Amino acid sequence: MIKSEARVYDRDNLGDPGLENDTHLIGSKAAAIRIGRTRLLTVALVFAISFVVLGARLVQLTVIREPAHSLAFISSSPTKSTAGRADVVDRNGVLLATNLLTASLYADARVVPDVAVAARRLVAVLPELSPSAVHERLSSGRAFVWLKRNLTPTQQAAVNDLGIPGLYFRAEQRRLYPHGALEAHVLGFTDVDGNGIAGIEKYFDQDMRDRGPEGQSLQLSLDVRVQHVLRDELTAAMRRFRATGAAGLVMNANTGEILGLTSLPDFDPNHPSAAPALARFNRATKGVYELGSVFKVLTVAMALDSGVTKIRGGYDATKPIRVARFTIRDSHAKGRWLSVPEILIYSSNIGAAKMALDLGRDGQRKYLDRFGLLHRPSLELPEVGTPITPARWGEISTMTASYGHGLAVSPVQFASAFAATVNGGVLMPATLIKRKPGERPVGVQVVSERTSNQLRRLLRAVVEKGTGRKASAPGYLVGGKTGTAEKAGAGGYRRKALISSFVAAFPMTAPEYVVYLLLDEPQGDGETHGYATAGWTAAPLTSRVVGRIAPILGVRPLDVAAAPIRRAMAQPLHSRLPMRSRNVAVN
Amino acid sequence: MRWPVTIVVMLLVLAVSLGLYRLESQVQHLERQLSTATTQLKDNQRNSRILAAELSYLSQPSRLQDLALRHLDLAPLSPAQISDLASLPLKVVVRSAANSVANSVGAAKGNKDQGAARLDQPPVPGWKPIKPTRPIKSRRGERIVLASSGDEP
Numbered sequence: 241m242i243k244s245e246a247r248v249y250d251r252d253n254l255g256d257p258g259l260e261n262d263t264h265l266i267g268s269k270a271a272a273i274r275i276g277r278t279r280l281l282t283v284a285l286v287f288a289i290s291f292v293v294l295g296a297r298l299v300q301l302t303v304i305r306e307p308a309h310s311l312a313f314i315s316s317s318p319t320k321s322t323a324g325r326a327d328v329v330d331r332n333g334v335l336l337a338t339n340l341l342t343a344s345l346y347a348d349a350r351v352v353p354d355v356a357v358a359a360r361r362l363v364a365v366l367p368e369l370s371p372s373a374v375h376e377r378l379s380s381g382r383a384f385v386w387l388k389r390n391l392t393p394t395q396q397a398a399v400n401d402l403g404i405p406g407l408y409f410r411a412e413q414r415r416l417y418p419h420g421a422l423e424a425h426v427l428g429f430t431d432v433d434g435n436g437i438a439g440i441e442k443y444f445d446q447d448m449r450d451r452g453p454e455g456q457s458l459q460l461s462l463d464v465r466v467q468h469v470l471r472d473e474l475t476a477a478m479r480r481f482r483a484t485g486a487a488g489l490v491m492n493a494n495t496g497e498i499l500g501l502t503s504l505p506d507f508d509p510n511h512p513s514a515a516p517a518l519a520r521f522n523r524a525t526k527g528v529y530e531l532g533s534v535f536k537v538l539t540v541a542m543a544l545d546s547g548v549t550k551i552r553g554g555y556d557a558t559k560p561i562r563v564a565r566f567t568i569r570d571s572h573a574k575g576r577w578l579s580v581p582e583i584l585i586y587s588s589n590i591g592a593a594k595m596a597l598d599l600g601r602d603g604q605r606k607y608l609d610r611f612g613l614l615h616r617p618s619l620e621l622p623e624v625g626t627p628i629t630p631a632r633w634g635e636i637s638t639m640t641a642s643y644g645h646g647l648a649v650s651p652v653q654f655a656s657a658f659a660a661t662v663n664g665g666v667l668m669p670a671t672l673i674k675r676k677p678g679e680r681p682v683g684v685q686v687v688s689e690r691t692s693n694q695l696r697r698l699l700r701a702v703v704e705k706g707t708g709r710k711a712s713a714p715g716y717l718v719g720g721k722t723g724t725a726e727k728a729g730a731g732g733y734r735r736k737a738l739i740s741s742f743v744a745a746f747p748m749t750a751p752e753y754v755v756y757l758l759l760d761e762p763q764g765d766g767e768t769h770g771y772a773t774a775g776w777t778a779a780p781l782t783s784r785v786v787g788r789i790a791p792i793l794g795v796r797p798l799d800v801a802a803a804p805i806r807r808a809m810a811q812p813l814h815s816r817l818p819m820r821s822r823n824v825a826v827n
Numbered sequence: 828m829r830w831p832v833t834i835v836v837m838l839l840v841l842a843v844s845l846g847l848y849r850l851e852s853q854v855q856h857l858e859r860q861l862s863t864a865t866t867q868l869k870d871n872q873r874n875s876r877i878l879a880a881e882l883s884y885l886s887q888p889s890r891l892q893d894l895a896l897r898h899l900d901l902a903p904l905s906p907a908q909i910s911d912l913a914s915l916p917l918k919v920v921v922r923s924a925a926n927s928v929a930n931s932v933g934a935a936k937g938n939k940d941q942g943a944a945r946l947d948q949p950p951v952p953g954w955k956p957i958k959p960t961r962p963i964k965s966r967r968g969e970r971i972v973l974a975s976s977g978d979e980p
Contacts, residue, residue: 302851337881393877418883454872468888715906770941788903797906 257772327457351406429509461497481762487523496668532725535644565633585706596642715797720744
């Protein structure tokens with residue numbers, strides 16, 4: 241039909257079959273053409289739209305980046321919740337705690353073909369797995385069963401080499417402490433999901449999460465070399481004296497930075513649950529103890545600073561003091577008048593008690609408060625003990641506190657107070673975070689610089705002539721004080737259960753470092769003639785620790801015999817003994 | 828008139844498609860490279876973390892101490908071993924004495940005639956063959972012989 245119509249066109253309008261000629265057509269023919277034209281237009285439109293869509297798609301595929309691509313990248317990296325924590329390094333940048341992406345082995349139990357063979361071969365590679373447990377899990381028929389978390393790269397390679405179908409790995413973040421137990425009590429540990437549970441890990445939990453594993457690492461004030469010496473020597477001493485525990489710390493006397501902090505027994509933070517709960521107790525910061533005679537340093541400092549006595553002054557220590565049902569006596573009794581230097585050198589309880597009485601209860605409390613011994617100290621650990629102060633602070637408490645009984649503080653707190661007596665009288669807050677070079681935090685002036693200078697000479701005299709002679713380390717001019725306290729038990733103090741400690745600073749001409757070492761219930765041996773007191777246990781320990789850490793810390797050894805140093809450290813005893821008997825040996 | 832336009836348009840379409848195809852394949856190639864590089868970067872980062880942890884693990888002070896005690900004759904420094912340049916006594920150098928020093932250095936080196944010529948140079952200590960007091964053994968027990976210098980008798 242269309243053909244015949246075309247013939248009509250051809251005849252009428254040769255060469256130009258324009259559509260406007262429709263109008264010449266009439267009737268049913270015209271209607272048919274109109275329908276045909278509409279159909280043609282519709283088809284053309286459909287084609288045009290298709291091509292536009294195809295073109296747009298082409299542009300989208302080539303010019304515009306396909307979004308599905310980048311999505312795949314993101315999902316292959318660990319999600320935010322398991323993204324891990326920042327590293328922890330020591331003051332020299334040695335890695336103390338890090339995060340490793342480890343592989344954890346799981347199985348799709350439906351796929352494993354021969355369970356018995358697979359279990360046997362798997363246990364051969366991972367001997368710590370129990371064969372029966374592996375067999376049970378593999379035959380459970382479940383789509384997902386954990387076999388072992390956090391494999392080492394070698395183990396992962398070994399398992400891969402087995403080529404057992406149905407075993408898969410999943411990447412997991414794992415907290416690793418490369419030094420094991422060395423810094424355990426400082427670092428603390430995390431749980432399997434990477435939450436800080438103790439120590440620095442808990443204190444800076446949110447901070448370390450925010451930084452992430454690639455973020456800036458947390459730099460501690462610790463020095464692993466010092467930390468090792470401390471732990472090494474304390475472990476040896478604890479074994480030798482059969483002590484139940486030990487604690488020790490090394491502190492920068494001028495900045496309060498802690499270079500080493502150990503509490504024994506300790507634990508491996510990689511496997512914290514393997515250790516008994518007692519091993520996770522931080523004796524150096526959480527434990528509070530009646531520390532004994534080391535407190536006399538503070539008593540003498542208070543008395544000299546407040547002016548209630550002079551360096552030439554003294555007290556009658558002929559007879560023990562009897563107050564109510566208590567008797568205060570000296571363990572190195574001289575039975576005579578003692579000068580202030582002698583009270584410290586011979587560690588006289590009677591002298592210290594009388595000195596404290598002169599100062600009075602309020603004076604003593606004011607000074608102890610300034611030394612920071614009556615409140616919980618600030619330190620970047622959650623495990624910080626609150627001191628135990630006498631409930632009723634009367635005359636007796638004043639006297640006993642003067643020689644370190646009836647008032648329990650933590651070793652780190654006491655070390656800070658001691659540092660203040662020798663560093664020029666400034667109490668610096670203890671810290672585990674490295675201070676910037678040259679940064680001098682604002683401290684509190686507790687005693688005058690003059691008092692501090694007097695204390696340096698007095699403490700040196702204790703090591704030269706007194707109870708602390710075994711603490712001497714050649715060349716490093718150690719000064720310090722012994723402290724032997726009886727532990728309180730049911731119904732009074734236990735004579736055989738001692739806390740023996742030694743607090744020291746070196747070099748005494750300008751103290752740079754403070755060392756405080758403490759042994760819990762040491763037992764004397766033949767070499768110490770059965771004594772477990774500080775002069776026989778903690779003092780020689782201090783000597784060894786100082787002798788080892790001083791070269792590490794770059795402390796210049798001094799010629800102790802040189803005249804300027806002798807002059808600087810000269811401390812007359814101001815004794816009132818007749819001249820001829822002054823050189824009697826101290827026992 | 829119409830044919831040339833059609834041909835030009837077709838050629839244009841062909842050129843553009845070819846260009847687009849090449850561009851697309853280049854982009855794909857680069858993307859593959861990028862993804863390989865990203866994977867490598869991640870692997871390297873992961874490996875460097877493992878190595879850092881291993882370094883720290885292997886340099887544990889207790890381990891180093893144990894190794895030093897077993898294999899080295901090293902001990903903690905004693906104060907007598909520590910000094911500084913300022914506390915060293917000044918060296919006394921007399922012209923004639925220097926001559927003899929230089930001579931002895933030359934003698935040790937086995938060439939006496941050079942002694943006088945070396946006055947203006949700092950004296951060099953004579954070469955000394957290392958003679959271990961006990962033979963150094965490898966782990967498998969074979970004796971290790973130090974490289975011979977030819978001067979040795």
